[in-house]
Amino acid sequence: MASVTLTSINKKFNNLSAVKDLDLEIRDGEFMALLGPSGCGKTTTLNMIAGLDVPTSGTIRIGDRDVTNLPAMHRDIAMVFQSYALYPHMTVERNMGFALRVRGYESDEIDRRVARAAEMLSLGDYLKRHPRQLSGGQRQRVALGRALVRDPQVFLLDEPLSNLDAVLRVQTRAELSSLFKNLATTAVYVTHDQSEAMTMSDRIAVFSHGQLQQVGEPLEIYRAPANRFVASFVGSPPMTFLDAMLTDDGKLAAGDLRLVAPPALQGLRPGEKVTLGIRPEDVQLVPDGLAANADIVEHLGSLQIVYLALSGQRVVAQVVEGSQIRRGDALQARIEPAKLYLFSPETGKAIYTPGRDGGRLPSHLELSK
Ligand SMILES: Nc1ncnc2c1ncn2[C@@H]1O[C@H](COP(=O)(O)OP(=O)(O)O)[C@@H](O)[C@H]1O
Numbered sequence: 402m403a404s405v406t407l408t409s410i411n412k413k414f415n416n417l418s419a420v421k422d423l424d425l426e427i428r429d430g431e432f433m434a435l436l437g438p439s440g441c442g443k444t445t446t447l448n449m450i451a452g453l454d455v456p457t458s459g460t461i462r463i464g465d466r467d468v469t470n471l472p473a474m475h476r477d478i479a480m481v482f483q484s485y486a487l488y489p490h491m492t493v494e495r496n497m498g499f500a501l502r503v504r505g506y507e508s509d510e511i512d513r514r515v516a517r518a519a520e521m522l523s524l525g526d527y528l529k530r531h532p533r534q535l536s537g538g539q540r541q542r543v544a545l546g547r548a549l550v551r552d553p554q555v556f557l558l559d560e561p562l563s564n565l566d567a568v569l570r571v572q573t574r575a576e577l578s579s580l581f582k583n584l585a586t587t588a589v590y591v592t593h594d595q596s597e598a599m600t601m602s603d604r605i606a607v608f609s610h611g612q613l614q615q616v617g618e619p620l621e622i623y624r625a626p627a628n629r630f631v632a633s634f635v636g637s638p639p640m641t642f643l644d645a646m647l648t649d650d651g652k653l654a655a656g657d658l659r660l661v662a663p664p665a666l667q668g669l670r671p672g673e674k675v676t677l678g679i680r681p682e683d684v685q686l687v688p689d690g691l692a693a694n695a696d697i698v699e700h701l702g703s704l705q706i707v708y709l710a711l712s713g714q715r716v717v718a719q720v721v722e723g724s725q726i727r728r729g730d731a732l733q734a735r736i737e738p739a740k741l742y743l744f745s746p747e748t749g750k751a752i753y754t755p756g757r758d759g760g761r762l763p764s765h766l767e768l769s770k
């Protein structure tokens with residue numbers, strides 16, 4: 402186990418800045434997700450930690466060793482790739498033991514480690530098979546097994562679940578999560594899937610265009626996003642954003658919609674423009690709220706997503722399926738002022754958020770944790 406410390410890291414590919422001024426510490430034993438859309442620099446960051454890419458500037462430490470210029474094989478890390486990268490002509494057993502053989506381990510020791518990893522991953526019955534004789538989920542576990550036998554100081558995983566179908570992905574996510582909790586080893590996990598990051602991680606580092614936007618625990622990222630990008634990338638269905646203005650009587654006006662502003666708004670004066678954010682689960686359909694019309698209704702099984710027209714504004718609400726809402730229904734909606742999010746329209750920076758204490762993770766995420 403070891404911490405990983407990235408200091409002032411920049412990575413350029415010709416003229417393209419793939420990673421900009423990155424400072425990030427992954428703590429000893431921590432499971433850290435690098436989250437962001439395709440092309441934001443996640444894999445490049447992971448590859449630099451692995452030693453597969455060299456930073457243009459900056460330093461990388463693993464524990465107290467400066468590894469910036471150390472070749473990959475001396476870093477004591479193990480990487481799991483999106484493509485699995487298994488050797489097709491080798492059995493599962495040989496695939497899993499390969500890195501140890503290359504490093505000159507005794508065959509007894511290799512057998513012992515492979516058997517232990519196979520047991521942890523329920524691969525015992527498949528050791529004599531070749532990769533082509535395995536399902537996608539089993540191949541993924543072999544790729545993980547190959548990393549586990551190394552017993553590295555740091556695990557690096559690049560979208561390891563992205564080739565699995567939706568059901569298997571959620572199941573494997575839970576298994577991986579519990580495996581890493583038991584191992585208590587430092588892990589850096591790259592994903593573009595916010596629900597993976599939210600459910601598996603101790604902390605999440607959110608990236609956009611090569612720049613770190615925020616580092617925090619899942620609930621902090623969700624309820625206290627640093628800016629509009631983080632708020633919009635995390636949460637499903639996504640947050641509704643409205644252009645609004647603070648009125649003289651302490652309300653937020655978005656077109657004809659008037660909402661009571663959150664308490665303790667500091668530094669904001671009447672007439673100032675803000676971007677208002679509303680999480681779908683914070684819209685309550687109650688008998689004594691603002692008039693709302695259900696424009697579109699989607700059924701997700703246990704939940705309903707309702708696209709409301711609220712004084713001419715489109716606001717998305719998420720309610721339990723039992724509410725039996727139909728398209729065209731006249732409803733009433735309420736949004737607690739303290740649950741609103743406000744951002745600067747110019748910089749996107751958060752002006753007000755409910756904060757960590759302002760709520761719980763959505764139930765569909767908590768259930769799978
Ligand atoms: N070897 C490379 N040569 C040139 N550009 C690259 C190379 N690797 C990555 N990039 C570019 O760097 C940016 C970040 O890529 P990457 O780290 O793979 O993103 P992510 O993993 O978040 O999808 C992208 O614009 C990508 O096209």
Ligand SMILES: [Mg+2]
Pocket residue numbers: 443444445
């Ligand atoms: Mg990538």
